[in-house]
Amino acid sequence: MRPSVLITKRIFPEAVELLRQHFDVEYHDTDDGLPAEELLRRVKGKQAVVAQLTDKFTPEVIAQLDGVKIIANVAVGYDNIDVPAATRAGILVSNTPDVLTDTTADLAFALILATARRLFEANKFLMEGKWNKWAIDLLVGQDVHHQTLGIIGLGRIGRAVARRGRGFQMRILYSDARRAPEEVEQELGAVYVPLEDLLRESDIVSIHTPLTESTRHLIGTEQLRLMKPTAILVNTSRGPVVDEAALVEALRNRTIWGAGLDVFENEPKVHPGLLELPNAVLVPHIGSATVATRLKMCMLAAENVSAALQGRKPPTLVNPEVWSRSESRQDAEG
Numbered sequence: 001m002r003p004s005v006l007i008t009k010r011i012f013p014e015a016v017e018l019l020r021q022h023f024d025v026e027y028h029d030t031d032d033g034l035p036a037e038e039l040l041r042r043v044k045g046k047q048a049v050v051a052q053l054t055d056k057f058t059p060e061v062i063a064q065l066d067g068v069k070i071i072a073n074v075a076v077g078y079d080n081i082d083v084p085a086a087t088r089a090g091i092l093v094s095n096t097p098d099v100l101t102d103t104t105a106d107l108a109f110a111l112i113l114a115t116a117r118r119l120f121e122a123n124k125f126l127m128e129g130k131w132n133k134w135a136i137d138l139l140v141g142q143d144v145h146h147q148t149l150g151i152i153g154l155g156r157i158g159r160a161v162a163r164r165g166r167g168f169q170m171r172i173l174y175s176d177a178r179r180a181p182e183e184v185e186q187e188l189g190a191v192y193v194p195l196e197d198l199l200r201e202s203d204i205v206s207i208h209t210p211l212t213e214s215t216r217h218l219i220g221t222e223q224l225r226l227m228k229p230t231a232i233l234v235n236t237s238r239g240p241v242v243d244e245a246a247l248v249e250a251l252r253n254r255t256i257w258g259a260g261l262d263v264f265e266n267e268p269k270v271h272p273g274l275l276e277l278p279n280a281v282l283v284p285h286i287g288s289a290t291v292a293t294r295l296k297m298c299m300l301a302a303e304n305v306s307a308a309l310q311g312r313k314p315p316t317l318v319n320p321e322v323w324s325r326s327e328s329r330q331d332a333e334g
């Protein structure tokens with residue numbers, strides 16, 4: 001009998017085809033996702049799940065995934081999955097790193113430029129027929145070139161944003177739970193500083209940290225108060241890293257100058273305060289949304305599933321210890 005795979009939401013057809021070549025596939029071909037109960041009903045008898053960031057794998061859900069070998073998330077972030085619980089249950093978890101790094105960094109930089117140069121506001125102004133004369137201070141914004149770029153989280157995407165900043169001759173500061181290797185700092189010309197210093201000194205702060213218990217509301221009222229009144233905050237990581245209510249206040253009171261946001265605390269809901277603010281540039285979680293990158297993400301998730309079900313090590317595991325454990329058990333048995 002062929003192994004079975006559940007795909008919880010619509011993905012690119014090429015990846016579904018790849019999986020269908022080797023496995024029985026139950027494909028929930030909509031964008032609605034599956035509520036936990038429905039997911040648990042459908043996952044019975046399956047050995048793999050292709051999941052997305054809207055699927056919540058709590059410890060309670062994971063405890064009921066009998067026979068599932070792998071949860072393959074079609075995202076680099078995996079805060080929707082309780083990885084320690086999956087690891088305890090012996091379930092592999094994979095994500096889709098690397099393939100989306102530059103695409104997401106491009107979007108972060110697009111938000112930096114759009115916020116600094118008030119592009120959305122300017123576009124709206126023109127489209128609404130309000131442009132009737134040139135004026136010396138019409139829609140004046142902030143410079144990006146030669147400014148200080150503060151990167152919170154110098155992982156793959158943070159580094160790619162730093163490279164873009166270098167192209168704009170920016171000074172690069174970063175803060176992270178761990179300091180990057182010296183050669184990385186040198187390549188990027190990036191200076192490691194405490195978060196407070198980064199917030200005080202940066203003209204643009206771009207967030208690239210994963211969502212964990214220690215990064216939830218990492219940026220709140222106190223941190224926003226440290227920023228310059230001309231500063232811009234950009235978030236393409238996960239919404240809950242920023243206290244959205246505090247950000248609304250800071251933007252309203254001009255504690256900071258503007259914000260460019262791709263992610264929100266309660267997606268797809270957006271804090272109503274943000275929707276009223278001209279200095280908030282808002283887009284609907286499209287960081288990795290190019291045709292080529294989304295296809296690569298789907299194919300990588302399919303490849304992770306194929307590997308796990310065919311006895312090969314999945315290429316991008318989040319909890320490789322589960323794989324090593326099963327390998328050493330097989331060695332001992334063999």
Ligand code: DGY
Nearest residue numbers: 074075076077287288
């Ligand atoms: C990710 O990959 O984590 C993004 O947020 C979705 O593309």
